Amino acid sequence: MRASRLWVWFGVALVAVLFVFFLHTILTPFLIAMLLAYMFDPMVDRLEKVGLSRTWGTISVFALFTVILVALMVVLMPMLAKQLMKLYQLAPQVLDWLQNTALPWVQTKFGLSDGFWNFDKIKATISTHMGQAGDIAGVVLSRATASSLALVGFLVNLVLIPVVAFYLLRDWDILLAKIRGLLPRDREQQIVSLATECHDVLGAFVRGQLLVMLALGVIYSAGLMLLGLELGLLIGLLAGLASIVPYMGFIVGIGAALIAGLFQFGGDLYPMLGIVAVFMVGQALEGMVLTPLLVGDRIGLHPVAVIFAILAGGELFGFAGVLLALPVAAVIMVLVRHVHDLYKHSRAYKGDEEPEL
Incomplete structure (x- = not known):
């Protein structure tokens, strides 16, 4: 019975993959x-x-x-x-x-x-x-x-x-x-628990990290435009989008802004220091205010997992794969965590029990 149920779930997953493909x-x-x-x-x-x-x-x-x-x-x-x-x-x-x-x-x-x-x-x-x-x-x-x-x-x-x-x-x-009504009765609570964990992981990213990206885009764009940088809005939005990976937005944004400032201001010291100050303030606000407030202590997706999931999804299924990448990555992350816990409690990890003295 257990083997037949596993084949059913494998068939459902295969049909879903073929459907998307x-x-x-x-x-x-x-x-x-x-x-x-x-x-x-x-x-x-x-x-x-x-x-x-x-x-x-x-x-x-x-x-x-x-x-x-x-x-x-x-x-x-x-x-x-x-x-x-x-x-x-x-x-x-x-x-x-x-x-x-x-x-x-x-x-x-x-x-x-x-x-x-x-x-x-x-x-x-x-x-x-x-x-x-x-x-x-x-x-x-x-x-x-x-x-x-x-x-x-x-x-x-x-x-x-x-x-x-x-x-x-x-x-x-x-x-x-x-959907919950279609779940196997003896596994309903376990599946709902896994789905809740996936929701927490995905929610921490979608509703948390994306809001952080939006806020950083606004901060960077506003600061650079106040300095008079002609490409301030474009660079600020780009830096906000790149913040999907921690520190990537800061690196990309400050590099592009300094190059643009070099051509516009001719290397004048004060505008260049202003550009650096804008990104330093944005980075400080992200670490001390935005991330604790919008993401909190929820466990989101690891930056490497985000990059790999987006690239793999785009390569396999195009733009639809990019949209599916993060939910699938969240599910895989939760399942891997549970498999890890099962392995740590298994005989394959612990070996034979030591005899009591």
């Missing part, structure tokens, strides 16, 4: 909708506790999210478009600096041979296409309309995501109850 091209909007429903479920639960129905709580959360998203797009998109164009125009200057200053210093320092780099083709390509770029919005629109089918698919997904997310969020508790 063959349908990963159409799963993306549904997975994004599930992620949104998972993130916003606690907010709807709190609204239910104050007297709102599940439907009106879902509507309220969606209305708030929509207002915030539209406001961010109206304010940030034009600024990001201008900074992307500025970065595009700055690229040849950076290549010139690398070719004429930085790399010759490296060559002299390490005794490298002449001509081991060549940026002429790269600079020529960038300079050729700069005149054709024009407006970022125009480039994106022209690429999108190059294929009417791709444009229709994009618009369908854009409409499908909020619709699916709304229904999933409204019926989230009902769906969980039905």
Whole structure:
């Protein structure tokens, strides 16, 4: 009986993998909708506790999210478009600096041979296409309309995501109850306990670490823009995204900001010190305020596990695999922890019991 049950679970896992493999091209909007429903479920639960129905709580959360998203797009998109164009125009200057200053210093320092780099083709390509770029919005629109089918698919997904997310969020508790009702009766408590641990691990990352990333992006962007750095918003958001791995956002952000400041301020001491101060303050706030407040003492995913899961998921299943990577990694992390505990209590680890004296 136990062997047959194991085969059943193995068959279910195999069917799930095959399902994702063959349908990963159409799963993306549904997975994004599930992620949104998972993130916003606690907010709807709190609204239910104050007297709102599940439907009106879902509507309220969606209305708030929509207002915030539209406001961010109206304010940030034009600024990001201008900074992307500025970065595009700055690229040849950076290549010139690398070719004429930085790399010759490296060559002299390490005794490298002449001509081991060549940026002429790269600079020529960038300079050729700069005149054709024009407006970022125009480039994106022209690429999108190059294929009417791709444009229709994009618009369908854009409409499908909020619709699916709304229904999933409204019926989230009902769906969980039905799934629990399908569990084997003699293993229900054990499976629910494992699922709860997976939820704690994943929640510590999704609802904790992602909020830390958002807060750091705001802090870095605001600080760099106050210093007058032309690429401040772009670099700040990039540093916030890179903070998915601890210290990576600090390293990437301060490196990019110092290079941008070097070209904009000409190496002036005070703006460069201001850039360093912005990232030092952000790092201090992350360690002393943001992480303890938003993540707490919950056990999240290890940074190495996050990197490997995202890369493996993207390689196997594309963007759908990236979205599935963290939930799967959370489940595997919990299962490995339990297997480790079982091994520590097994005869294979302890060996034969020592005889009592």
